[in-house]
Amino acid sequence: MHTVFSIRTEGQGLYEFTRNVAGWVSDQGGKKGLLTLFVRHTSCSLLIQENADPDVQSDLKAYLQRLVPSADHPSMNYLVHTFEGPDDMPAHIKAALLPVSLSIPVTNGQMVLGTWQGIYLFEHRTRPHQRQIAAHFLSDN
Numbered sequence: 001m002h003t004v005f006s007i008r009t010e011g012q013g014l015y016e017f018t019r020n021v022a023g024w025v026s027d028q029g030g031k032k033g034l035l036t037l038f039v040r041h042t043s044c045s046l047l048i049q050e051n052a053d054p055d056v057q058s059d060l061k062a063y064l065q066r067l068v069p070s071a072d073h074p075s076m077n078y079l080v081h082t083f084e085g086p087d088d089m090p091a092h093i094k095a096a097l098l099p100v101s102l103s104i105p106v107t108n109g110q111m112v113l114g115t116w117q118g119i120y121l122f123e124h125r126t127r128p129h130q131r132q133i134a135a136h137f138l139s140d141n
Contacts, residue, residue, distance in 0.1 A: 005133040009123040014057040018118040030139025038101040043091035045098035051118030091124035
């Protein structure tokens with residue numbers, strides 16, 4: 001069973017879509033198996049991260065901004081790929097550092113996530129995008 005989730009982003013940040021995925025998994029009728037999610041872009045990532053305190057998302061975004069600043073920052077003057085703007089190559093670097101796919105076990109028709117875990121698209125570009133996440137659920141029954 002497979003589907004594609006479409007996520008509209010409004011700039012850099014984390015966009016939770018746990019409920020969308022949980023609803024789709026539940027609708028598949030499989031009691032146990034493995035869910036795979038894969039983002040079909042090279043300038044964003046997928047994360048399982050805390051969804052209780054929004055400061056976690058703010059801190060992650062700030063940390064990555066310090067780790068990989070915009071291409072117009074003096075420390076990034078070695079970059080060659082700048083045609084698509086100062087956020088593009090740094091977005092590719094962040095996507096290379098973070099996961100672009102996730103595997104989540106499913107038991108009793110539900111994803112086996114921890115109490116405070118949510119599924120996020122981590123957008124690394126500054127302008128809005130329409131992102132596609134391919135989902136595949138392989139059920140044991």
